[in-house]
Amino acid sequence: MTAAESRRGDTLGGVPVYMTYLGSAEAFLRGADVLAEKHAQTAIPHAFLVAHTLECLLKAYVAKRLGGDKELRKDAKLRHNLQALWARAHAEGLDVAPIPPGWVSQLSQLHSDPYYLRYSTGVNAIVSPGLQPMMSELQQLAVLVRSVVTGV
Template sequence: MEPITGSSNVTLDPVRNAPATPPHTYLGVAESMIPGVKVLADAPPACAPALALVAAHVLECLLKAYLSRDGSDDGLKTLKENAIRHNLEKLWAMAHSQGLQISEQPPDWVVTLSRLHKNPY
């Protein structure tokens, strides 16, 4: 078999690096932390507090991703002022009120994670 030879001229467009924006930033953090949740879920019971904190942060990021699905997290900026930013129960309620197909009342596991995760953190 004879080799194929030839020449080519290729021009590449300049690489553009745009800043990450919501909801992708929140989804990216959640996605990157899921492997940690899986490892901690299989770990000894002594790792349960770490599992709870990582799982709570994943849930927070997922809820915030939904709340910023229009590409802006301007609606979340007031959360800092209202001490809601880590309150999973309130984020859950906001997501439900904006149409996320979840129960109106957060399940017990969300309430428990919220107690561990909200202020002062």
């Protein structure tokens, strides 16, 4: 790896950047599984972890297809917008429905600007998606992305 490749967003510490996204997604998914067991008490942190897991999964796929994440980091519309990332992953060939499930759309509104899950200023309440089918569909997506990104 050259220094130029590292600066382009192709690798992070010698590891392909798409693998760092995948590793992060899988770690966050394990945390989301733990929080799901106490969902009534952890709905907001759970929604945050699920949204970030989804963001990392979609970025792992797109970064693999593009050979890095420079475009993902550069395009403000793709940074945290789960619906836009879903559409981009689908356009790049990910075998998902062209229209994301309702839970993705709901999380996207909370996860993107103005980032209600992070900074709930001026908000009286946050309604997060229900556990199912969100968790089972997220786990299926994680398996799909892992198989495509790693080839196994």
